[in-house]
Amino acid sequence: MWFLSFIKTSIGKKLVMATSGLLLLSFLAIHAFGNAAIYMGSKYFQIYADFLHGFPVLVLIFGFGLLLIFLAHVGVGLLLFFEKRKTSSRYDVETRVVENTFASRTMPYTGAWIFVFLIVHVFAFNFGKPEGVKVSMLVQQYFSGFFYSLFYIISFIALAIHLNHGFWSMLQTFGLNHPRYNKLISTLTVAVPLIFLVIFGGIPIYFMTGSAAGY
Amino acid sequence: MMSTIDLTLKIWRQKNSDALGDFETYILRDISTDMSFLEMIDVLNEQLTREGKEPVAFDHDCREGICGACGAVVDGVAHGPDLETTLCQLHMRKFKSGDTIVIEPFRSIAFPIKKDLLVDRSALDRIIQAGGFVSVNTGGTVDGNSIPVSTETAELAMDAASCIGCGACVASCPNGAAMLFTGAKIAQLSLLPQGHPERKERARSMVTQMDKEGFGYCSNEKECELACPKGISIRNIARMNREFLKSFLLGE
Amino acid sequence: MELNSRIPSGPLAEKWDSHRFQSKLVNPANRRKFRVIVVGTGLAGASAAATLAELGYKVDAFCLHDSPRRAHSIAAQGGINAAKNYQNDGDSVFRLFYDTIKGGDFRAREANVYRLAQVSTEIIDQCVAQGVPFAREYGGTLANRSFGGAQVSRTFYARGQTGQQLLLGAYSALSRQINSGGVTMYNRREMMDVVVVDGKARGVVVRNMISGAIESYSADAVLLCTGGYGNAYFLSTNAMASNVTAAWRACRRGAAFANPSFVQIHPTCIPVHGDYQSKLTLMSESLRNDGRVWVPKNKDDTRPPAQIPEEDRDYYLESKYPSFGNLVPRDVASRNAKEQCDQGKGVGSTGLAVYLDFGDAIKRDGEDVILRKYGNLFQMYEKITDSDPMVEPMMIYPAVHYTMGGLWVDYNLMTTIPGLFALGECNFSDHGANRLGASALMQGLADGYFVISTSIGHYFGSERINPVTNADAAFKEVENEVNERMQKLLQNSSGGPSGKVTVDDVHKELGRLLWDNCGMARNRQDLELALEELPKIKDKFWNSVYVPGAADDINQSIEKAGRVADFIEFGEFMIRDALAREESCGCHLREESQTEENEALRDDDKYSHVSVWEYKGDDQPPEMHKEHLVFENVTPSQRSYK
Numbered sequence A: 001m002w003f004l005s006f007i008k009t010s011i012g013k014k015l016v017m018a019t020s021g022l023l024l025l026s027f028l029a030i031h032a033f034g035n036a037a038i039y040m041g042s043k044y045f046q047i048y049a050d051f052l053h054g055f056p057v058l059v060l061i062f063g064f065g066l067l068l069i070f071l072a073h074v075g076v077g078l079l080l081f082f083e084k085r086k087t088s089s090r091y092d093v094e095t096r097v098v099e100n101t102f103a104s105r106t107m108p109y110t111g112a113w114i115f116v117f118l119i120v121h122v123f124a125f126n127f128g129k130p131e132g133v134k135v136s137m138l139v140q141q142y143f144s145g146f147f148y149s150l151f152y153i154i155s156f157i158a159l160a161i162h163l164n165h166g167f168w169s170m171l172q173t174f175g176l177n178h179p180r181y182n183k184l185i186s187t188l189t190v191a192v193p194l195i196f197l198v199i200f201g202g203i204p205i206y207f208m209t210g211s212a213a214g215y
Numbered sequence B: 001m002m003s004t005i006d007l008t009l010k011i012w013r014q015k016n017s018d019a020l021g022d023f024e025t026y027i028l029r030d031i032s033t034d035m036s037f038l039e040m041i042d043v044l045n046e047q048l049t050r051e052g053k054e055p056v057a058f059d060h061d062c063r064e065g066i067c068g069a070c071g072a073v074v075d076g077v078a079h080g081p082d083l084e085t086t087l088c089q090l091h092m093r094k095f096k097s098g099d100t101i102v103i104e105p106f107r108s109i110a111f112p113i114k115k116d117l118l119v120d121r122s123a124l125d126r127i128i129q130a131g132g133f134v135s136v137n138t139g140g141t142v143d144g145n146s147i148p149v150s151t152e153t154a155e156l157a158m159d160a161a162s163c164i165g166c167g168a169c170v171a172s173c174p175n176g177a178a179m180l181f182t183g184a185k186i187a188q189l190s191l192l193p194q195g196h197p198e199r200k201e202r203a204r205s206m207v208t209q210m211d212k213e214g215f216g217y218c219s220n221e222k223e224c225e226l227a228c229p230k231g232i233s234i235r236n237i238a239r240m241n242r243e244f245l246k247s248f249l250l251g252e
Numbered sequence C: 001m002e003l004n005s006r007i008p009s010g011p012l013a014e015k016w017d018s019h020r021f022q023s024k025l026v027n028p029a030n031r032r033k034f035r036v037i038v039v040g041t042g043l044a045g046a047s048a049a050a051t052l053a054e055l056g057y058k059v060d061a062f063c064l065h066d067s068p069r070r071a072h073s074i075a076a077q078g079g080i081n082a083a084k085n086y087q088n089d090g091d092s093v094f095r096l097f098y099d100t101i102k103g104g105d106f107r108a109r110e111a112n113v114y115r116l117a118q119v120s121t122e123i124i125d126q127c128v129a130q131g132v133p134f135a136r137e138y139g140g141t142l143a144n145r146s147f148g149g150a151q152v153s154r155t156f157y158a159r160g161q162t163g164q165q166l167l168l169g170a171y172s173a174l175s176r177q178i179n180s181g182g183v184t185m186y187n188r189r190e191m192m193d194v195v196v197v198d199g200k201a202r203g204v205v206v207r208n209m210i211s212g213a214i215e216s217y218s219a220d221a222v223l224l225c226t227g228g229y230g231n232a233y234f235l236s237t238n239a240m241a242s243n244v245t246a247a248w249r250a251c252r253r254g255a256a257f258a259n260p261s262f263v264q265i266h267p268t269c270i271p272v273h274g275d276y277q278s279k280l281t282l283m284s285e286s287l288r289n290d291g292r293v294w295v296p297k298n299k300d301d302t303r304p305p306a307q308i309p310e311e312d313r314d315y316y317l318e319s320k321y322p323s324f325g326n327l328v329p330r331d332v333a334s335r336n337a338k339e340q341c342d343q344g345k346g347v348g349s350t351g352l353a354v355y356l357d358f359g360d361a362i363k364r365d366g367e368d369v370i371l372r373k374y375g376n377l378f379q380m381y382e383k384i385t386d387s388d389p390m391v392e393p394m395m396i397y398p399a400v401h402y403t404m405g406g407l408w409v410d411y412n413l414m415t416t417i418p419g420l421f422a423l424g425e426c427n428f429s430d431h432g433a434n435r436l437g438a439s440a441l442m443q444g445l446a447d448g449y450f451v452i453s454t455s456i457g458h459y460f461g462s463e464r465i466n467p468v469t470n471a472d473a474a475f476k477e478v479e480n481e482v483n484e485r486m487q488k489l490l491q492n493s494s495g496g497p498s499g500k501v502t503v504d505d506v507h508k509e510l511g512r513l514l515w516d517n518c519g520m521a522r523n524r525q526d527l528e529l530a531l532e533e534l535p536k537i538k539d540k541f542w543n544s545v546y547v548p549g550a551a552d553d554i555n556q557s558i559e560k561a562g563r564v565a566d567f568i569e570f571g572e573f574m575i576r577d578a579l580a581r582e583e584s585c586g587c588h589l590r591e592e593s594q595t596e597e598n599e600a601l602r603d604d605d606k607y608s609h610v611s612v613w614e615y616k617g618d619d620q621p622p623e624m625h626k627e628h629l630v631f632e633n634v635t636p637s638q639r640s641y642k
C-alpha cells in the first residue's frame, strides 16, 4: 500500500508529524476559541459546553479522531526520538554552530509533558468529572487550587515552547520556505504559541488572581 | 608580516574500521599563520614521518574548496570555525598561539571510518545513483537554447548544484541526516525543466536510498546549512519535502 | 616505431563525417560481449564510461578518489568553448578551429582540432539536457562570455564553477549507468600498470587503496583518462593526486609519449608563501582585464606598494606591448613576470611575485563596479593571503597549470599500443604547444561523449580479440612486478627514518630542477645540466627515501612515493624533449631562438612536428620519432603582440 511505503521513509514520517501537528494545532485553535467564552462569564461558557454536548456522536467521533491523530503524533515522535538517540553525542567536542533553540532541543520533553497534561486534563473534565457539577463550575473549582493552576500554566508554557519550534518546523516539513514569507513565518512562530499561551494560560490566572470574581 | 603560532593538536587516530580509535596529542611549533589547515597537517605528517611514525590519513585533493574530498570536525565544527569554508581553505590565522585543536573525523552511521580522519562517503554516491540524474543518452539532445530557462531559475538551480558532496551536512547534523545533500540535488533537477519528466520518481527513489544508507531524519535544526561550505540553504530541503509529498500524492 | 595518425582523407570539413561512415560498427546485440576498462572519471573518463555503457558495452571504471565526482576537472573555473555563434558575433566552427590551431602555435593536427570544433556544439546541448545549470540571459537563453583574449563570445559558463558543473553532469550520467549495471565503478583504485597480451592492451593492474591489495582486471580495450602531469613540478595548480603514473606505465609498455615538455604556465596564480606550501591556487585570468601589472623600477625596493610613487613603478607589460598591454597571452605574461623577478625586482616576502593593481580601475569605475566584477575572486584571494585587493595591490606569480603533452594518439585516440586509448588531458592531441582558455573542458568532453564511441566500435569491429582472463599468466606477471615495486618502495623503511629523506623532500627537489631548467624559458646548457642532475635525484629517492607504514593498508605515503618515483623517471622525457626542440613555441621560450626584440621565435622549417618519444629501457635514452604536421587549410603565422 502506498501509505505504508510512504510512512516507512524518513520524510514520510516527518510529514506524519507535521500533518498530525497541524491537525492538533487546528483542534487547539477551536478549543481555544471555545474556551475564550470563559472570559465572558460562566453563563456563556456553559452555553458553549451544552452546545457541544448536544451532539454526543460528533463529540465521540471527534474525540476518537483526535486520539488517533494524537497517537500518530506521539508514536512517530517517539520513533524519531529513539532514532535520534542513536546518532547524537558522536563527537568528543560538541559545538553547535547555530545555537539550536531550547525549543528544538526539548521537543520530546515538552511533548511528553503535554501528553501527561492531557491525560490529567481529559480525566479531570470527562471521565473523572464529579456527578452533577456543571462544567463551568468545575473550571472554577479546579482553578481555585494553586498547584492545579500552576500545573496548567506550566503545561501551557510547555506547549508554547513546543510550538515555538514546531510551528516553523511544520511549515518547513510541508515545504513552505520562501524568502518572501520567511519573515512572516518567523513572526508567526513566536506569535502563535504566545496566543495559545495567553488564552489557555490566562484561564487559571483569571481565576487565581480573582479577576474572575463576577464569573 | 609572517607570524607563527604554537599549537597542541588532539587528533583521532584509528587503525582501520574495526579497530577502536583514540585521541593522540601532538605539539606543533612555529606554524605560519599563512598556512592552510591541511598544510598544517602536512607539517605534522612530515614531522611524524621523520620520527618514524605513521602520518595521519586524511582525504584531500584540490585544496581549493571545490572537490569535496577534505573535511574533518575541528573543535566540534565540521570544516572548522570559518563559515562557508572547506577545511582546505581554512587558514591558521584563525587560531591563536597556545590553542588546543581537537580534530575528529566526520562521524555518521552511514560514513564508516576507514583510518584516522579518512571516512567512506560512498553512501552519498549511491543516493545520486538512485536518481540524481536526467535520463538522457549521449547524442540526440535538442539545441541548448530550445528550452528557455529564466535567470532566476538558473541561479536557484546553480545555488543547489554548487554542493561539493563533502558530507559536512551529515557530519554536523545531530541526527546524521543527509537531507541537505539529497535536497540540493533534487531541488536542482526539479527547478530545471530538463529534470521535470522524472521528478516524481526521482524524489521517491533518492529519499528511499538515503534512508537505506542509514542517514537520520531531519528535525530542522539548521545545523547543516551553517556547516555547509557552499552555503546551501535548507530551502532545498523544503523543496525536496514538497517534491516528495507530490510524488506520493500525485505519483502513479 | 610506426606512427600512423590515421587522418581521414577528404576535405577538412568532411573528414569526421566520412570517418564515421568508414568506421566499422558493432551490432547492438553484440556490444554487451565487449568489456571496456576506463581509468579515470574526470570529464573525459566519466563521459566515456557513461556513453559506452549507454551503447551497451560492459564498462569497468576506476578512479583513485573516494568518489568519481572528485576528479581534478572539478576545479576548472572559467568555462567551456563551443562554436554555437549564439551571440551572432561572427563565430563559426572554422573560427574556433582556427583560433585553437593558432593558439597552439601550429603544433597540433588540423583534422583533430577541426573535429573538436565541430562536436563542441553538441557538447553544450548534451550538458544542458543533463541539467547543467549554465548561466542564462534574462530571456532564458544561454549566456556567453569572451575568455582568454578571444574576440568572440563563445565561452559557456556556470558561475566560476564550470568544471564542477560539467563534471557533475558527466558524473550523473555515469551514476545512471552504475545504477543500471552498465558500469561497474571501482573507487579508490590506483592504476599501477597496463597489461598487454599479444600486442594488445587487455587490462590493468590496480592497487586497492583501502586494503592495499594488488588486483587485476581484464577487458577488450583500455581507456586512459587520467589527466595531466603538472605535478611533476611539485607545485602546480593541479590537484594533489594528479599524476603521470598511468600514462607513464603505459609508456613503459610501449605507448609513445608526445611532446612531454609542452607545459602551460599560468600567469595569475597566488604566489608561494613558504616551503610548507603544498599547491598553488589559480586566480582567474579575467583579472587582467582591469588590473595593471607592475614591479618597482629599482631592484630591492622594499617599500610597501602604496609608498612607491608612479615614477618608481614599472608597468612592464604596458610599456613592452603597447597594443595588448596587460592582456598579452598567458605565456608572454608568465615569462615577463619571471624575467622581472629574476632581475631582482620581484615583490613580496619571497621576491617571487609581481603586483596586479586595481587602484586605477577603482578610481575609474568606482568600487562598486570592480567589486561586482571581481568580488568573489577578491574574497578568495583575501581568504588565502589575508590581504584585500581593494586596498593593496594583489600579488601574483606564474604557476604550472596544464600539460599539452601526453600519450601520442591517432585520429581514433588510440595510442601506439592497439586497444589502448587515451582521452582528455592525458593525450596530446588538440592543443599543440599551448592551450586556449576554456578548451580543455571542451576537449575532454568531445573525446568522451562523441569521439571514443566511434573508435571503440571500429576497433572491436575490425580486430580479432582473443579471450583472456585476469588469471592468465600475463596478468600474474604484471601483478608480481607491481608487488615487487611496492616492496622496493618500502625497502629503506626497516632501519627507521634517521638519516633518510621524505618523499616530499625528493619531490620538491625534482620540482625545483624542472621549474628552474625546464620551465617557461629553457636553454641547452641548463637542460643538459638538469639531465645530469636527474639521476642524482633518482638515486637519492631509491637509496634514502623513507616511506612509513605498510603496503597492505591505507598508506598515503606509499601512494605518494609511487607517483614521485614515476615523475622522476618521466622527468627525463620532459627534459630530453625540451632539449630536442630548439625553437621557441607556444608556452615556452627557447633562449637560443628569439627575435631581436627578445620575443619567441618559432622555427617551422625544422620543428613543425610532434616529438614522439619511445621508451627503450631503464638504462637507455628514449628514442624520438617525428610526426610531421601538415597544414592544408591554415597558413602558420608568427605570433606578434607588439
Ligand SMILES: Cc1cc2nc3c(=O)[nH]c(=O)nc-3n(C[C@H](O)[C@H](O)[C@H](O)COP(=O)(O)OP(=O)(O)OC[C@H]3O[C@@H](n4cnc5c(N)ncnc54)[C@H](O)[C@@H]3O)c2cc1C
Binding pocket: C039, C040, C041, C042, C043, C044, C045, C062, C063, C064, C065, C068, C070, C071, C072, C073, C074, C075, C076, C077, C078, C079, C080, C162, C163, C189, C190, C191, C192, C225, C226, C227, C228, C237, C238, C239, C242, C243, C245, C246, C282, C401, C402, C423, C424, C425, C426, C437, C438, C439, C440, C441, C442, C444
Ligand atoms: C585550476 C584549474 C582551472 C582550470 N580551468 C579551466 C577552464 O576554465 N577551462 C578549461 O577548458 N580547462 C580548464 N582547466 C583544465 C581542465 O580542467 C583539465 O585539463 C581537464 O579537466 C582534464 O580532464 P581529464 O578528464 O582529462 O582529467 P582529470 O579531471 O584530471 O581526471 C583524471 C582522472 O583520472 C584518475 N586517475 C589519475 N591517475 C590515476 C591512476 N593512476 N589510477 C586510477 N585513476 C587515476 C583520477 O582519479 C581522475 O578521476 C583548468 C585546470 C586547472 C588546474
Ligand code: HEM
Binding pocket: A014, A017, A018, A019, A020, A021, A022, A024, A025, A028, A073, A074, A077, A078, A080, A081, A107, A108, A110, A111, A112, A114, A115, A162, A163, A165, A166, A167, A169, A170, A171, A173, A174, B218, B219, B220
Ligand atoms: C496538542 C499537542 C501538540 C501539538 C499542537 C503539537 C504540534 C507539533 C508540531 C506542529 C510539530 C512540528 C512537526 C514538524 O516538525 O514537522 C511537532 C513536533 C513534535 N512533537 Fe508535537 N505537538 C503536540 C503534542 C505532542 C506530544 C504529546 C508529543 C509527545 C511525546 C509531541 C512530540 C513531538 C516531537 C518529538 C516533535 C519533533 C519531531 C521532530 O523531531 O521533528 N508533541 N509537534
Ligand code: SF4
Binding pocket: B162, B163, B164, B165, B166, B167, B168, B169, B170, B180, B181, B184, B224, B227, B228, B229, B230, B231, B232
Ligand atoms: S550540502 Fe553542503 S555540506 Fe552537504 S555535502 Fe553538499 S556541500 Fe557538503
Ligand code: FES
Binding pocket: B059, B060, B061, B062, B063, B064, B065, B066, B067, B068, B069, B070, B071, B086, B087, B088, B089
Ligand atoms: S581538498 Fe578539495 S575541497 Fe578541500
